[in-house]
Amino acid sequence: MGFRHSLEREFLPFVVALIIAQIWFKWGSFALEMVGFVAVWFALGFVTDVILRTLRR
Structure with a gap:
């Protein structure tokens, strides 16, 4: 996972x-x-990650 992916x-x-x-x-x-x-950034990042993983299935 590189800088571009994280960004x-x-x-x-x-x-x-x-x-x-x-x-x-x-x-x-x-x-x-x-x-x-x-804390808000972490929570939003977590929710975004869950949504993206769900959509990729």
């Missing part, structure tokens, strides 16, 4: 998580907002 799989979840974090995460702490962003 193709993670770009959309990254952008969506970034937008969600910018709009809704106003916790007053950079660390908390970063943890929230990474």
